[in-house]
Amino acid sequence: MQLAESKGYEVREEKIDVDYALEADECFCVGTAAVISSIGKIEHGGRVVEYCGGGVGPIAMELYESLTNIQQRRTPDEFGWTVTVE
Numbered sequence: 001m002q003l004a005e006s007k008g009y010e011v012r013e014e015k016i017d018v019d020y021a022l023e024a025d026e027c028f029c030v031g032t033a034a035v036i037s038s039i040g041k042i043e044h045g046g047r048v049v050e051y052c053g054g055g056v057g058p059i060a061m062e063l064y065e066s067l068t069n070i071q072q073r074r075t076p077d078e079f080g081w082t083v084t085v086e
Contacts, residue, residue, distance in 0.1 A: 002079055003066055009059070018042070022049045026057035036064040 001011045021027060027039040040054040051057060056064075069075040070082065 003063055003070075006078075007062065007066070018044050022047060024051065026059050027051045028057070028060040030063075035067060036060050
C-alpha cells in the first residue's frame with residue numbers, strides 16, 4: 001500500500017462487493033509470499049471478466065518491479081522494509 005501511494009495511486013483498504021471487482025480495469029493480489037500476483041479473470045454468477053488479456057497488467061508490473069528491486073537492493077529502500085542479517 002505504501003509503495004502504491006508513493007507512485008501516486010489512490011489506495012483504500014476496505015471490503016468490496018464482487019460486482020465492484022468485476023468492473024475493475026486490472027486486478028491483482030498482494031502478499032508476503034505472493035509478492036504481487038495478477039488475477040487473469042474472475043467468474044461469478046454466469047459472468048466472466050478477463051483482466052489485461054489474462055496477463056499481467058501495467059500497474060501490477062510496475063509495483064512488482066519496484067518491490068522486487070527494493071527486496072534485491074537494486075534500488076534504495078526508502079520505506080525501511082529490508083534488514084541486513086549478518
